[in-house]
Amino acid sequence: MPTCRARSSSSYWPACARRWSSRRGTSKANGPATTDGRGPARRHSKAGPPTASSESGFLGCKVSFADAQAIRERLLADGHREAAADLADTAIVNTCCVTNEAVAKSRQAAARAARTARRVYVTGCAANLEGAFAAMPANVVVVPRTGEEATAAVAGDVGAIGCVQADHRLERVRAFVKIQDGCSFSCHFCVIPLVRGGTRSCAASAVLAEIRRRVDQGHSEVVLTGVNLGCFRDRAGGYTLPRLVREAGAVPGLARLRLSSIEINHVTPELVSALRETPTVSPHLHVPLQSGDDGVLRAMGRRYTAAQYLAKLEPLRDFNLTADVIVGFPAEADAAFERTLAVVEKAGLTKVHVFPYSPRPGTRTAAEDPVPPTVKADRGARLRALSAELCRRRWSAKVGSTDLVLVDRPGRGYGDDYTPWLVEAPVGGIVRARATGVADEGLYREGDHVASTDGFVAIRDIAPKAPTHLLVIPERHVATFRDVAEFPPDEAKRMLEFVAETALRAGLEDYRVIVNVGPGGGQTIFHLHWHVLGGASLPGFA
Structure with a gap:
């Protein structure tokens, strides 16, 4: 996994993970413990021979998946192997905090793992929210660390086990390669900059080496991931995202290259050309919309208008275009939502990921007057129905092809x-x-x-x-x-x-x-x- 270099003073860059296990004892301390990167918050006595197994699973986005893979491969290299949840001695639970529901699911996953595992490490975005895992059982360890620091903290505390041969051939179909992390856009509703920090990029040489490694392992598809993918810059190497796309797509043996998600601000003529002129690039693009109303977009702190969104997508109308939309934002009146429906249809989006607005602590809109839950639910249902119709329309047009x-x-x-x-x-x-x-x-x-x-x-x-x-x-x-x-x-x-x-x-x-x-x-x-x-x-x- 390539290491990303910071472009801001923040080092707050959490990772996420999966469940793993090793034969170790647990502390008798009360409540969840934490690690700080200098070593474990508490010591665990060895109990029995050094055997290891794990059960895989994660909450969160594709960046989270990439971080989870980094921890997974580190533990595999240390001799751990995967197993079912109720057979694992140590569980590592990835978490997400993009909505209140995501935090609640993360807590439930940690509590469920704590019932069978001797130790549970909680990593990921929600692990960096103060109090998110209060009142957890004593065998839960919160890891409020970032990226490679979280990987090192978990692997160092679990320890190396040399009796099991690591198998790196797992999940050989699709690989997620992180090229960028963090975000400096500071949208008014978003907690991610608070838990992942400012934008920073990986060295292009490391990214290309990682892609070659994944292809050698047998992966047919590589997905370039990042919190704000279009912010990727390798100034020392002279790389922007379009150049990286062209060179990544030319890696021998790679069948398919895809971008996980990109902001509309970064859909430039240079990127469009790179996507169209690189044969291995999948003609699919996920471009968050969030709202089709200019007033709501301003209140959200987004950096475009609905007209700009549509204009930038025009050269890609033959692509399979998908998006995120937030319903029930505090500034969203009925007329604003109707405009969102119109933009979704005009853009030709085939899949809309609908997120009911969820106030996040520390964001600018956390205390604003909420839209009633029943209204949110109705708008979400209408938007999902439109998404299903647009999706079926595109699929039907492909029959015979x-x-x-x-x-x-x-x-x-x-x-x-x-x-x-x-x-x-x-x-x-x-x-x-x-x-x-x-x-x-x-x-x-x-x-x-x-x-x-x-x-x-x-x-x-x-x-x-x-x-x-x-x-x-x-x-x-x-x-x-x-x-x-x-x-x-x-x-x-x-x-x-x-x-x-x-x-x-x-x-x-x-x-x-x-x-x-x-x-x-x-x-x-x-x-x-x-x-x-x-x-x-x-x-x-x-």
Whole structure:
């Protein structure tokens, strides 16, 4: 992971992580402890032989994922291995603080991990909010550190274990490479500059070396990430983002390059040219809008108008364009929200991530009069409905066309422009597919799609073991049976009902259901799913 250099005096740069484990004891101290980068806040006695395992999972954005990967790889290099949550001795819980709901979910994740793990390290953005993890159990350690400092603090406290060989071949489909961190824009609603500090960039040489390393590991796609990606500068090397895009896209063996998110201010003619002229670049761009009303944008401290947003996107109208929008901002009247709907449609956005406004401590708008929750909910529902309509409109226009689909998990993948596909092919491969229809979850090709419903999809197996062999896959990532316990109350029931409905739809009166998960089931990316087999006797299955 390349190291980013500060461009401001702030060193407040938190990281996020995943769950890991090692055989160590815990302190008897009361309440959560902290680490300060000079060493652990408390000492842990060794207990038993040095073995290690971990369970992966994180909260937060793609920058958080990149930071999580840095901690993960450091611990793998020290000899740790992954395991399910209830088998891990030490859990590292990534956190997010972009909304109140994100902080609440982060606390819940830490408390849940503390029930089974001997130690829980809390990292990430929310770990840097004072009081966010007060009243946590005594085995919870808060790590209010930044970037590489958080990685070093956690790895140093957990310790190295040499008896397990690290496996760096995990997650070989898509790699997130952080090129920039922090933000100096100071939007009035945003807490991120307070917890991540000012903008700073990684050296271009380190970024390019990291991309080459990821390609050598077998990653087909690289996503360049940053809190404010367009602020990337390597003055010593003479790099701006457009030059980096061109050189990153030319790395031998890289199939696809994507930008995670970029502010509209940074969508320049130079960047547009780099995106269009680099063959490996995915024609997808996520450009936060936040509001389509100029008055609300001014109140937010955003640096553009709705007209400027639309004008800058005009040269990219053939791209798959997505955005973030905040609903219920204190200055948002009904007419302002209607203007936002109009801009979303005029821009041709195909996916809108809707965020109900959440006052964050320390921001300029934290104390302003709120929009009633019912109004926020109604606006959010209307915006999501428009987003779904625009998304389906774009997908329908692609029926009959051919796309290169990167299969990133069983039964699912993404096309060149990040359009989701339902396709049965080996994970990690890129397949040429002709779209023959549209399901709720994306495009599908002839013969693959059987049925879909909210949260689940059924497709035909690529290597059938019976005359009828279907796969039923949940939309929600489910690594193990243990994760089903965290489903909403009716979701497990709906899952089994969909399995039965799929069998009937395929004309099976008698069939067998086999649950497949983990390396013993032949998986390289763990995602629980069901095999529905029927149509004849099944030799080899007792």
